[in-house]
Amino acid sequence: MNLFKPLDPTEGSSAKKELSIENAEKVKTLIIGSGPAGYTAAIYAARAGLSPVMYEGLQPGGQLTTTTEVENYPGYPQGVTGPVMMEDFKAQAQRFGADCRWGIATSLDTTDRPFKVVVDEEKMILAETVILATGATAKYLGLESEQKFMGSGVSACATCDGFFYKNMDVAVVGGGDTACEEASYLANICSKVYMIVRKDYLRASKAMQERVLSNPKIEVLFETNTLEVTGDTVVKGAKLVKNQGLANEKEFTIDISGFFVAIGHKPNSELVEGVVDMDEIGYIKTIPGTSKTNIPGLFACGDVQDPVYRQAITAAGSGCQAALDAERFRNEFPL
Ligand code: NDP
Numbered sequence: 001m002n003l004f005k006p007l008d009p010t011e012g013s014s015a016k017k018e019l020s021i022e023n024a025e026k027v028k029t030l031i032i033g034s035g036p037a038g039y040t041a042a043i044y045a046a047r048a049g050l051s052p053v054m055y056e057g058l059q060p061g062g063q064l065t066t067t068t069e070v071e072n073y074p075g076y077p078q079g080v081t082g083p084v085m086m087e088d089f090k091a092q093a094q095r096f097g098a099d100c101r102w103g104i105a106t107s108l109d110t111t112d113r114p115f116k117v118v119v120d121e122e123k124m125i126l127a128e129t130v131i132l133a134t135g136a137t138a139k140y141l142g143l144e145s146e147q148k149f150m151g152s153g154v155s156a157c158a159t160c161d162g163f164f165y166k167n168m169d170v171a172v173v174g175g176g177d178t179a180c181e182e183a184s185y186l187a188n189i190c191s192k193v194y195m196i197v198r199k200d201y202l203r204a205s206k207a208m209q210e211r212v213l214s215n216p217k218i219e220v221l222f223e224t225n226t227l228e229v230t231g232d233t234v235v236k237g238a239k240l241v242k243n244q245g246l247a248n249e250k251e252f253t254i255d256i257s258g259f260f261v262a263i264g265h266k267p268n269s270e271l272v273e274g275v276v277d278m279d280e281i282g283y284i285k286t287i288p289g290t291s292k293t294n295i296p297g298l299f300a301c302g303d304v305q306d307p308v309y310r311q312a313i314t315a316a317g318s319g320c321q322a323a324l325d326a327e328r329f330r331n332e333f334p335l
Contacts, residue, residue, distance in 0.1 A: 019124045021116070027053045029326050030117055030127035031098075032105045032271070035062025036312040037302025038133030039089035040319030041326075045131075046096035048327045052131075054093070055103040055119055057268075061086030062135045063303070064312060071163060073312050085312075108271055110295050113335060128335055129297050129326040132284065133319060134268040136303035136310070140261050141173065145229040153235025154259045158182035159311060161258070162189050170258035171196055171238055173226060179262035180208035186260065187217040194254055195220045196240060227251065229259050267304045276300070283307045291322035296333070299325050 029045045031038050034056040045052035059065060064082035071079040080088075090100055103123075109116040114126040138156035140146055146154050155161040158172070162185055170190045172183045175197035186193045195212060200222045202209045212218045221240065228239040235257055242250045267282045276293045277285040284300040286292060291299040301318035303310050 019118065019122065021124065021126070024116070024124035024126045025053075026114065027051070027125050027127045028330065029053075029129045029131060029323070030115075030125055031055070031131045031133055032108075032117070033057045033062070033132065033134035033268070033302070033304070034060050034090070034100070035064065035086070035133060035135050035302060035315060036089060037135070037315040037319035037322070038062070038131070039086070039093050040316040041131045041133060041301060041323040042093035042098035042100065042319075043089075043096060044320050044323030045326060046093060046098040048323065050129075050323070050327060050330070051097065051099070052093075052323075053099045053101065053125070055101055055105055057104055057134060060102070061090070063138070069164070070160065070312065072159065089316075105271055108275065110275055110298055113297055113333075115297065128330055129299065131291070131319075131322045131326055132269075132272065132293075132298070132300040132304055133302045133315075133322070134271065134304045135315075136265040136267045136283075138261065139264045139266060141226060141263070143226065143228060146226075146259070146261070149229050149231060149235045149259070152233060153231060153257060154229060154261065156261050157310075158185045158260050158262070161260075162186050165190050165258040167191050168257040169255060170194070170260060171254060171256045172260045172262050174262040174264070175199060175202040175204060176262070176264065177204045177208050178264065180204040180212045182260055182262045183212050183218050184208075184215065186258075187215050190258070191217070193218045194256065196224050196226055196238075197222050198225050199223065235259050265303070265307070265310070267307075269304050272298075279307070281307065291318055291325045297326075297329055299329075 029050040029052045031054040042052050042054050069079050103119045106121045107118040114128050117125045169192040171194040172179050173196045183193050183195050224240050224242050225244050230237045237255045269282045284305040286305045291301045299322040301322035302315035
């Protein structure tokens with residue numbers, strides 16, 4: 001996917017002009033990325049008088065715009081769809097003056113304050129503080145059938161969608177901590193949970209492994225891969241293969257209504273690779289209990305810094321923290 005918007009040749013000279021520091025736009029707080037974390041940061045920053053500018057990124061609204069019903073976000077007693085919820089968040093931020101723009105931050109220089117941020121490779125912004133809210137992207141197997149049933153039985157979030165499969169049989173793909181956690185969560189709701197694990201062991205922590213292996217509602221299918229998710233308009237089953245590529249390879253099917261993919265997430269942190277401290281997967285490290293990165297004035301919130309909870313409500317909470325941290329930082333270190 002091309003992350004960069006091509007430059008319009010007719011705009012070449014004005015684009016260059018905007019990239020110079022003299023013509024750069026000065027911003028108190030720049031928010032990079034939308035979604036519950038970014039929009040919440042925008043609401044709080046706007047109300048604190050920081051006149052935040054937000055660049056919404058490639059997928060305005062973030063991961064929630066690919067989900068259907070959200071039933072676990074407080075304040076929506078009847079539930080709400082992910083896209084509508086994100087529209088509500090955005091409208092609330094705009095009501096207080098947040099400037100939400102279409103665009104992608106393509107580089108960030110934190111050598112000095114104000115930070116230099118280039119947007120769409122053609123516009124320079126000088127930002128006193130920057131809040132990173134670029135989120136994470138769930139990994140999928142890459143099957144055509146998986147894509148076909150996205151939102152109609154295929155999900156990457158058991159906490160979000162598990163409830164729709166109450167008393168039904170479901171499957172979880174993956175053998176890490178997330179997959180074990182999702183399987184345990186689903187076992188409390190569903191009749192049966194298959195775990196489809198490609199190796200002959202679980203990669204998850206010992207405690208997590210014990211939890212799933214001792215749960216009578218969870219059946220772990222080791223050395224098993226998915227060939228296809230099957231169904232008509234909704235998921236009805238999955239075609240699996242055991243010992244793929246070996247002499248004793250065996251295909252079989254399972255009847256399921258939900259297919260949960262839990263093979264990891266990719267934090268969207270490329271923009272600050274080599275700039276801020278990250279863990280080995282690429283999650284931005286923040287000082288516990290805060291949104292502060294190792295660079296003063298640069299804050300991170302939401303899924304780009306959270307490998308554990310990854311919920312809309314926790315992302316929103318951390319977005320609030322980021323705005324409050326940015327406001328206090330500006331007061332303490334004015335430019
Ligand atoms: P992991 O990378 O740890 O695990 C991914 C799992 O998916 C592995 O079992 C992997 O198999 C499998 N997998 C990857 N690609 C495929 C594929 N194409 N087909 C089939 N299976 C595949 O990701 P997690 O999201 O589980 O965890 C990420 C990090 O977050 C970890 O450090 C984890 O410990 C942490 N975490 C901690 C939690 C907690 O403390 N409560 C909760 C959740 C996560 P294989 O082993 O063969 O590579």
